[in-house]
Structure formats: C-alpha cells, structure tokens
Amino acid sequence: MLGGQRSPKMLAMLSLHHTSNLSPNQCGSNQVQIIDAPLPLVWSLIRRFDHPQGYKQFIRSCNILAGDGGVGSVREVVVMSGMPAGVSMERLDKLDDDQHVMKFSMIGGDHRLLNYRSTITLHEEEGEGYEGKTVAIESYVVDIPAGSSGDDTCSFANTIVSCNLSSLARISKQMFCKINTN
Template sequence: MKTLHHSPHLSSNQCGSVVTQIIQAPLPLVWSVVRQFDEPQAYKQFIKTCSLSSGDGGDRSVRELTVVSGLPAERSTERLDILDDESHVMVVSIIGGDHKLVNYRSTTTLHEEEEGGGDTVVMESYVVDIPSDSCEEDTCLFADTIIGCNLKSLAKLVEKMAGHHL
C-alpha cells in the first residue's frame, strides 16, 4: 500500500493518524464522490451546508461549512490545497472556524486494492495541534471517530451507487 502521502512530520504539540476504509466499488466511482470539494455533505454526515467562498472547487478553493448540531462547533473554513485527479490525492486544511482543530491538515488518497478485486482502498491521514485543554489520545480519538464515520458513510453511498447492497 502506498503510504507516501501519509507520513506527516509532527511537531511536539501535534498528533496525527491514518484511517483506512476498503470500499467495494471501482476507484473512479469513489474518486468522483471524494473529489467534490464543494459537496462534502454528499457523504460527510456531520456537515449541514457547504458553500464556496472562493474558487471553483479546484486547488486553492475555500469552502465555508456549517456542521450539524451536537458537535462542539458550528462552522469551519477549509482550503483545498491539492486536488490531483491523476494520483487520486486530496489535501485539505482547516483555516478557520469555531472549533479546536487548529492547524488541521488532512490527506486523502485512493488506491486500487492490490488483490485486483475491483475494490478501492481509501486512506485519510491528518495532522492537528493538540488543544491546551486536551491530550493527544483524546484529540486523535475525536478526529479518528469523525473520519471513520465519514469513510463508512462514503463506503455505504458509493457501494449503493455501484449496485452493491451490502
């Protein structure tokens, strides 16, 4: 498995992790959903609304998100740093909002499963500052849980689109 993009350099006040999801659908179909920077709520269930404040959904675009009630935030501002359709890599940084995810940067990559069964492996890694009122374990647990839920939701959506009713 290619982990080139998932080897972040962490400073002493940061933590990070990699979350992986196997999706029973072809890579081009999965990528067609993941790459939609202006429509993350298609599979990210914690997002209520999304609007672009700059750009057209490509590199350097900025989106304003409203998150669902119940989370410790109401809004987030995110920038698309890299969208590579050839390598299936997307890098997003959180650049504002009313949450504790300071200096958060995530990298999502898609790979065809090595056994050649037509499945797609989605890997999402991140780096984030550890809040002064928290610890590394709690910060990573929060981020891992959100990413894990998002990737499971992505799998369910795309597998349904592909005709797999699992």
C-alpha cells in the first residue's frame, strides 16, 4: 500500500479474512498499517492473547479467566482510566500461526461495543519499498447501539483500532531497532 495502492496480495487478504455481511444494525471497517519490522517479530506481539497491553496503549492489565491463552480462552481486559469503559471480556476465536490470523470477540464488559468481532492479519508484501516490512490489516464488525449512528460507532471504533495499529508499528520498530543494534 505504499503510495496508497492495494496490492493483489493485500486484496486477497482482505477478501479472504476481512469481509463480513453486515446486518442493518451493524457497522464495520478495516484499516491497514505498514510496519517497519519483520513479520515474525510483529506476530510475536499480536499472538499474545494473554498480553494485549504489549502493544495496545489503552490497556492497564489483562487476566486470562478461562483457557490457556489458546482458541476458546477468555480474557478480562482492564482499560486505562479516562476511557469510556472500564472492563472488557474477550474470547479468542481463531489463532493461526501459519497464516498469521487472529480473531477475537468481545463477549461482555461495560463498554458500548456490543457484539464486537475483530480480525487482524499480517503478511509480507513483495516489491520495492516493502523489504523487511509487515502489512497489518485489522477489521471489525460491531452492533450500532440504540441512540447512536453507524458513522458515530465506526468513528469511535476506528479511532481505537488506528491507535492500536500505530502503537503496534511504533513498538515493533523499536524492538527491531534494539535487536539490530545489539
């Protein structure tokens, strides 16, 4: 996506993992982040269902309530003060280490993101400008709360996703630079 173009590989990833049939009371979106770090390093942060605060800056703590951190596990995420939520209960729905796909659902909590389902995928692009970079795509589907609009709901969710992806890019690059200077 250098220069705003979506490559055939990116379009395939979007088609395969990031398309949803939305009902009239739902909205969804996807965002793409180019990360200046190799895929295995970025994946090592994403795949830690038990430690989302490793890159998500609005999370204070995370506790696994059920499971071993693998598919079907349930976590309780405590959000930083000042956010319009305190706690989120989330279930890991898919974790594919070969295809670099993670899916989770919010199944409870004191937030407005009802029936929120997230998919994040990572892949490497080929070609000039992509050497050593990872492409992260995150998409979601969420119910539109009563009294809110789809635009408002997506705007709120997009802001959180964008901040998380930016933080992932920054932390991954810092880790990669630290590895390469040692």
